[in-house]
Amino acid sequence: MKNQLSLYWKCQLTGWSLAALYWGYIGITGGRFNIALGIFQFVTDVAVYSLITHLYRNFALRHHWTDLEINPLLKRLIPAVFVLGLVYVVVTLAKIFLFRLWFTVGPQQDFFPFIRLNGVTIFIAGVRLMSIWLLAYHLYHYAQREVKSTKEKARQEIITRDARLSNLSAQLNPHLLFNSLNTIKALVLDEPETARHAIDLLSDLLRTGLYTGDDVLISVKDELELVIYYLDLEKLRFEERLTYQLDLDDSLASVQVLRLSIQTLVENALKHGISTRKAGGLVRIKISKEGEFIRIMVQNPGCLDSRIPVTGVGLANLAERLQLKFNGKASLRLVNEPEAVVSAIVQIPIS
Known part of the structure; x- marks a missing residue:
């Protein structure tokens, strides 16, 4: 040369x-x-x-x-x-x-x-x-x-951001596992058969995506598979008090979203919506496209108290992960809808 x-x-x-x-x-x-x-x-x-x-x-x-x-x-x-x-x-x-x-x-x-x-x-x-x-x-x-x-x-900023993102994601695995175990615990004495079925669902939940890797992003299809297992598990506890509806634009099935993002919204809907109402209610998951964004909306019965800030492992964790991963281009907001319905809406840019 x-x-x-x-x-x-x-x-x-x-x-x-x-x-x-x-x-x-x-x-x-x-x-x-x-x-x-x-x-x-x-x-x-x-x-x-x-x-x-x-x-x-x-x-x-x-x-x-x-x-x-x-x-x-x-x-x-x-x-x-x-x-x-x-x-x-x-x-x-x-x-x-x-x-x-x-x-x-x-x-x-x-x-x-x-x-x-x-x-x-x-x-x-x-x-x-x-x-x-x-x-x-x-x-x-x-x-x-x-x-x-x-x-x-x-x-250095990227390394720091990725480390924070990994730490935040790591918090969610045990959080979801503990909630699932609490559900099984509530069923063990009174409904042992149902508890055994719940353990099978928990096994599927773990196998599907809870501990399958450290990927920050996951396809909508894989994330929803995890969510459905979780809802079926929680349905054993809530019985007829919990119903859910899934509305997905099929063209968005392969779009990458934050791992455990939809799951976090659903978990929040059950905790602050279904569990607080004697009659329970419907959890609706709607995933659509708006311009260059994928829009994830999870609705549950209830009324949002704007005086109470978003805190804790759930939504606050998700909001910070969205900020870190998408540099402020993604958003999370809670909205009071008519007829006593609360919507949690996440918008993520489609790469």
Whole structure:
């Protein structure tokens, strides 16, 4: 494989080549111009001035100047510019002297009057060129450092967010299991046959998705399978007090939603709706599409008290998981509907 020039050397050679071409243009428009001498000057200009700035680069890297913040860096750059300007003057004057010595035919002009006449101008030009080079070099490194810092910060935020999301999800498995075991406990003495059936349902519940993995997202179809097992289990406890209805747009069956999101809404509906009413009622699950969002609505009988905030493992947990996973694009809200019905509505962007 052919070795390719680094970005640094591409910029070095391009920058000094443009400067040397500009000086060649000045020479051409100034009168007498020797093409061979002009080419030789171009090559030496690029080589010599690239060497000067490259030596500075090595010095800056050795002393970690590229890692400095703006204020301490400026304190070093100001004297560095003048030092490099002096080096530029010395090298440029030496180059001019040698070129005159090697290529001038006939009597030569006294060199010292030339230095007195042009030395300050060359020094100012050197300071200007070195200032441009130093600013470009250090601004590039500063920008690269900021980009790296931003990426690292974003990576740490993602790691922290994922850790919080995993912790929140981990809270829900034992929570659901304990609720299911309480249901079975309530049936063991009075209805042992029903309790055995409940244990079978709990086994299906565990097998279906409760401890099958740590995936944050799950398809609507798989999530609903878990929910149905849970509702059938709870129906053994509530008997005729609990009925449920599922309304699903089939095109949304494969859409990914938060694991245990629908389950959390259903659990909340039973806890704050069905269990608080002597007559029980209907739990309705409706999943539809609204624009670029999937809309999950779980309804239960009851009346929402807006003075009581959403707290605890259930809805508060779900709200935080939605915020973390979808960066504020998903939402959870509770709504009082007519005829004493409460709707818990989740909207999740469809990826």
